[in-house]
Amino acid sequence: MHFFELLVELLLMPILAFVIGLAMVLMMRRIGARIQRRVGPPVLQPIYDIIKLYSKETQISHGLMHEIGIIMAVGGYIAAETLLPVPGLDGLADKGGAVTLAYMLMIPALGMALGVGQCANPNGSIGISRALTAMLAYDIPFILVIFGVSYVYGTTNLAEMITIQQQQGVASWGIVQMPLLALTALLILPAIMGKHPFEIYVAPAEIATGPMVEMSGKFMGGLFVMQCFQLYTAGVIFTTLFLGGGLYWITFLPKIFLVVAIPMSVAYLFPRYRTEDVLRLMWKWPMLLGLIGLAVVMK
Amino acid sequence: MNLLVLMIALPLLAAFLLSIIDRASSFAARVIGPLVLLATAAIGLSVWSQLGDAPQAVQWGGFQAPLGITLYADQFGLLFALAMTIGTLLLWPRSTGNQLRSSSLALLLAGTGSGLALSGDLFNIYVFYELMTVVSYGLIASRGTSGSFASTLRYLVISGFGAALALAGIALVYQATGTLNLAQLAQVAPEKLNNLQGFAAFVLMLVGFGVKAELFPVNMWVPEVYATASSRVSALLAGVVSKLALLIIMRLLILVFHQPEALTVLLVLGILGVATGELAAWRARDLNRMLAFSSIGQLGVMFIALSIPGNAGIFAALAVAVHHLFLKPAMFLLAARWGGSIRRLCGAAKTSPVAAGLFVLLSLSLIGVPPLPGFWAKLLVIMPLLTLDQPLYYFAVFIILAAASLEANYLFRVVMKLYDKQPTAVPHKAHATADLATAVFLGGGLIAAVFMLVPLADRLDSIAAQATDVSTYIQTVAPQSLEGDVQ
Amino acid sequence: MSMEFLDGNTILYSAAFGLMLIGIGGIVISNHLMRIIFGIALLEAGANLLLLLSTYHEGASAPIIVDGIIPAMMADPVPQALVLTAIVIGVGILALALSLAIRVQRAYGTLDMREVRLRLEQEICDEAGIEMPSSSEKPAEVIKTPVNSVVQQESGS
Amino acid sequence: MRRFTAALFLIGLGVMIAAIYQHMDFSNTALNAGQAINSVAAQETGAANFVTSVVLAYRGIDTLLELTILFTAAMIGGMVLGKRRVDAPRDPDAGFILRTGADLLFPLLLVVGLYIILHGHLTPGGGFQGGVILASAFFLPLLARPGSSINQDVISIVEGLAGATFILIGLLAMSEGYEFLSPLFDKGELGALISAGSLPVLYLAVGIKVGSELAGLLAHLAEAEAVD
Structure with a gap:
């Protein structure tokens, strides 16, 4: 009985994440369009995109590793979703905790590296080595945030964090207790989501090089799915750590959409950073803020 | 009478006689080393199977402890003794010009390592340690290049420095307690060594034995040696020998030194080791040195684990050590043909797909990607650290996690090159069958561990529990009291 | 503990610690390999002396029975045996260091x-x-x- | 800068040592393993020299290991230094005095060395000290006649056999049902030349092994080509 319940949750959580992620992609595109004074895509555009990508012929495949790479990228996020508690569904949250999550979020980038590394395209390799560097850039402040937060709540269990914040009201929310760490997280959020202005390694559409060139048909579809999960994951993590998570979807959903929307709308105003600059930027300001924030909460 | 001493005596005997046997028949000289090690491994396994929950103590020469020297076999020590024997067997060194000497050295290494793991006497540990050091000089220098001589010499300087300090530490211990037997030291330590002198002795011995365990300030030799020694020797040193040095430090911590300051020293040195090792590995541009630096980082994690008070720390350190024991030798074996610049590796996956796939697997486990064993090992370190609720311990967690993302970065830089399809000017050589087979065997062990996580963890937990059981240690060795029978 | 400035223990222990300090100084400060090797030898000598002193007490006779007479107070034989071992180990390592130094000098033309x-x-x-x-x-x-x-x-x- | 750091480090070390020294307890001389050995060694091993009892009986395995260290060091020394090239320049010949002295001293050193080894269980001295004297006996002619050389093959056989003897005596004890390296044979009368059971045999093996290894090592070092 208990096992069956868990199984349903494990299935349901990624599906929910996917659906919400699709909505987030749509929202992000709309925001981008508004800022650039365009109308933006129709509501069902993300779904059309996925259908289109999967129905297209896969022009080139670079063997087993290529496919494993994409599976790892998507699979890593699917596994991460089961660790993220959402209203009504806890999944594996009380078994994994923030530390496991931090490790899980590393997998997709590694999967990409594995897959794209297999391609003959030298520009793909360059793109991926940039991606890995960018990951390193945001990971260090991200870990700083995670462990500052777990220090304050005294636990790494995400479900427990939510309970604490829900029981003690807004005053106990992470964003009130540790504004500096929250700000740090907000700064690195676009990088975690792999979005503007830290996405030069992906360089979608505009540049005819980069890893995307090697990704046609189902691979591109896989990456698109991954993007949905990516946005969702980033939003939920931030909400869980700093905004009290949610007991009901009705309060939870606005929070996660807001978390994704705010940095997106600001980020679109900036030009893309070069990878070296990302490293410099991330290790300077968010790091500094994070360390100060840590010093404040640890006293 | 106990056959356990044969694990030490037989390899030494064979090593002494090897050059004489070679005169009679060179074929016999080639096969006798592996045969002896097979025999000692069989002895070790048979003792392991009858060991159970009751450790055994053997008195060399039949003299009552603490007058004589004790051999103490619990699962903890025997595990590493077996690892040493089987590891040497798997990584039997090959050397073009010096095969006979290399074989002797390998035999000596196996015998010494077993002895080091099982010894229950402080000075005896020192002698075993010194012998193992000398043997590793020989193994490193057996490559015969000027670089290997220079790196051996630099290693020797650091090692000699450390050994003398360890000797001074032993002198301080004997001065304070009048005994060298670990069981008796465990009895009297709370009374006689819980002071500044005891702490000084601990630091001196930590630096001394830390040389081989790649402890932070005395690990300058690591990158040079692993870059100049042959890859099988590097695999042995990084995989097995460093763990034995760690085992000594564990034993000393469990039995003799209980000062809280000692744990702080370990924690700080461990953190520094992880930080410097991983950053250096990130900067390294050739595979051998990258692996060497990453080994420093991993041992730093083990030192951090050791600094956790109580059973959990030993358990975590043991788990990380066993994981690393499987992983690093396999990586060094793969580096045998892939040594040198990472840039040269472009497209190596084409010529050796199995090796490349294995490298990916090992990298993922080293980074700690679930569900591979490396993840659980690191989790075992992180979880108790978080419960300790002290800023420095939290900082250690941060360092370990940050190190993981650095590891991800530099290891996947290599992986990417492996799968790069742009051909390099020099075609890649495929791995030697023996190297690859051994590496696959070790990698297979890692995968098998994924499916047996729970029993494996239980077993390691029981080993750690047995290792930390000081009262059983004292009862098993049963040193006679020194009070009363003095004039 | 005696507060006299120049009692036997003070002098002997100072000698041991002093030798160790000089040895460490030689290893740390010097750049010449020969000096470093000699530094190790000195450091070892200091450590050996410390070991020997660990159960030293004045007036004890050698732990040997001569003509069946057992001396009233015999020195502790253990540190003596340990130091014997340590010295031999030191000799082996010193010889090895010198051999390596010869080869390094031959290969690189320098001992710096x-x-x-x-x-x-x-x-x-x-x-x-x-x-x-x-x-x-x-x-x-x-x-x-x-x-x-x-x-x-x-x-x- | 580096020297400054080094000096600072040394000062810190000095302060640490001074602190240890201040806290050290010098009165601890009564209760230790060595005194316990002193009270039982005569009955247990039958050697008049208790240091010998410790070296060969109580801590016999340490001795076996240090022999192994010497063995390994000699072997590595040979491996590192390698064979001398045939056309390598030789040292100039030694003078008349050194040559004659070496010839005269050779038998004397041999006798003294063996004496010290064989009386190791009775008087100060023993296998290590005697072995060194033996080694110098064989090494002196090398200094006197730079062209000559020690036969390394013979040395490797002798040292291998001597080391094996030590271990085999230990294994013999095991075959008789004792622990490895337990004292064997009749202990005899305390203080007599033939007493203390297997200890003199062990010391003889030690002496021969130390002698052959040191001689081999010294010969390798002497053979090493001088740098141009």
């Missing part, structure tokens, strides 16, 4: 530790096929071989 390290680094980098990372420290002045110029050429190209 900094230069040996630099040449070693160069050798490793050459074998690996990578450029030697330029150091922020200033290169050792004694170098006459064109190590630096090679680096510059490589990084320039």
Whole structure:
């Protein structure tokens, strides 16, 4: 009985994440369009995109590793979703905790590296080595945030964090207790989501090089799915750590959409950073803020 | 009478006689080393199977402890003794010009390592340690290049420095307690060594034995040696020998030194080791040195684990050590043909797909990607650290996690090159069958561990529990009291 | 503990610690390999003396029964045996260090530790096929071989 | 800068040592393993020299290991130094005095060395000290006649056999049901030349092994080509 319940949750959580992620992609595109004074895509555009990508012929495949790479990228996020508690569904949250999550979020980038590394395209390799560097850039402040937060709540269990914040009201929310760490997280959020202005390694559409060139048909579809999960994951993590998570979807959903929307709308105003600059930027300001924030909460 | 001493005596005997046997028949000289090690491994396994929950103590020469020297076999020590024997067997060194000497050295290494793991006497540990050091000089220098001589010499300087300090530490211990037997030291330590002198002795011995365990300030030799020694020797040193040095430090911590300051020293040195090792590995541009630096980082994690008070720390350190024991030798074996610049590796996956796939697997486990064993090992370190609720311990967690993302970065830089399809000017050589087979065997062990996580963890937990059981240690060795029978 | 300034223990222990300090000083400060090796020998001598002193007490006779007479107070034989072992180990390692030094000197033409390290680094980098990372420290002045110029050429190209 | 750091480090070390020294307890001389050995060694091993009892009986395995260290060091020394090239320049010949002295001293050193080894269980001295004297006996002619050389093959056989003897005596004890390296044979009368059971045999093996290894090592070092 208990096992069956868990199984349903494990299935349901990624599906929910996917659906919400699709909505987030749509929202992000709309925001981008508004800022650039365009109308933006129709509501069902993300779904059309996925259908289109999967129905297209896969022009080139670079063997087993290529496919494993994409599976790892998507699979890593699917596994991460089961660790993220959402209203009504806890999944594996009380078994994994923030530390496991931090490790899980590393997998997709590694999967990409594995897959794209297999391609003959030298520009793909360059793109991926940039991606890995960018990951390193945001990971260090991200870990700083995670462990500052777990220090304050005294636990790494995400479900427990939510309970604490829900029981003690807004005053106990992470964003009130540790504004500096929250700000740090907000700064690195676009990088975690792999979005503007830290996405030069992906360089979608505009540049005819980069890893995307090697990704046609189902691979591109896989990456698109991954993007949905990516946005969702980033939003939920931030909400869980700093905004009290949610007991009901009705309060939870606005929070996660807001978390994704705010940095997106600001980020679109900036030009893309070069990878070296990302490293410099991330290790300077968010790091500094994070360390100060840590010093404040640890006293 | 106990056959356990044969694990030490037989390899030494064979090593002494090897050059004489070679005169009679060179074929016999080639096969006798592996045969002896097979025999000692069989002895070790048979003792392991009858060991159970009751450790055994053997008195060399039949003299009552603490007058004589004790051999103490619990699962903890025997595990590493077996690892040493089987590891040497798997990584039997090959050397073009010096095969006979290399074989002797390998035999000596196996015998010494077993002895080091099982010894229950402080000075005896020192002698075993010194012998193992000398043997590793020989193994490193057996490559015969000027670089290997220079790196051996630099290693020797650091090692000699450390050994003398360890000797001074032993002198301080004997001065304070009048005994060298670990069981008796465990009895009297709370009374006689819980002071500044005891702490000084601990630091001196930590630096001394830390040389081989790649402890932070005395690990300058690591990158040079692993870059100049042959890859099988590097695999042995990084995989097995460093763990034995760690085992000594564990034993000393469990039995003799209980000062809280000692744990702080370990924690700080461990953190520094992880930080410097991983950053250096990130900067390294050739595979051998990258692996060497990453080994420093991993041992730093083990030192951090050791600094956790109580059973959990030993358990975590043991788990990380066993994981690393499987992983690093396999990586060094793969580096045998892939040594040198990472840039040269472009497209190596084409010529050796199995090796490349294995490298990916090992990298993922080293980074700690679930569900591979490396993840659980690191989790075992992180979880108790978080419960300790002290800023420095939290900082250690941060360092370990940050190190993981650095590891991800530099290891996947290599992986990417492996799968790069742009051909390099020099075609890649495929791995030697023996190297690859051994590496696959070790990698297979890692995968098998994924499916047996729970029993494996239980077993390691029981080993750690047995290792930390000081009262059983004292009862098993049963040193006679020194009070009363003095004039 | 005696507060007299120059009692036996003070002098002996000072000698042991002093030897160790001199030895460590030689290892840490000096750059010449021979001096470093001698530093290790001195450090070992100090440690051995410390070991010997660990159960020293004045007036004890050697732990040997001569003509069946058992002395009233015998010295502790254990440290003596330990020091014997330690000395022999030290001799073996010292000989090994000298052999290696001979070979290093033959290969690199120098016994200056900094230069040996630099040449070693160069050798490793050459074998690996990578450029030697330029150091922020200033290169050792004694170098006459064109190590630096090679680096510059490589990084320039 | 480096020297400054080094000096600072040394000062810190000095302060640490001074602190240890201040806290050290010098009165601890009564209760230790060595005194316990002193009270039982005569009955247990039958050797008049208790240091010998410790070296060969109580801590016999340490001795076996240090022999192994010497063995390994000699072997590595040979491996590192390698064979001398045939055309390598030789040292100049030694003078008349050194040559004659070496010839005269050779038998004397041999006798003294063996004496010290064989009386190791009775008087100060023993296998290590005697072995060193033996080694110098064989090494002196090398200094006197730079062209000559020690036969390394013979040395490797002798040292291998001597080391094996030590271990085999230990294994013999095991085959008789005792622990490895337990004292064997009749202990005899305390203080007599033939007493203390297997200890003199062990010391003889030690002496021969130390002698052959040191001689081999010294010969390798002497053979090493001088740097141009």
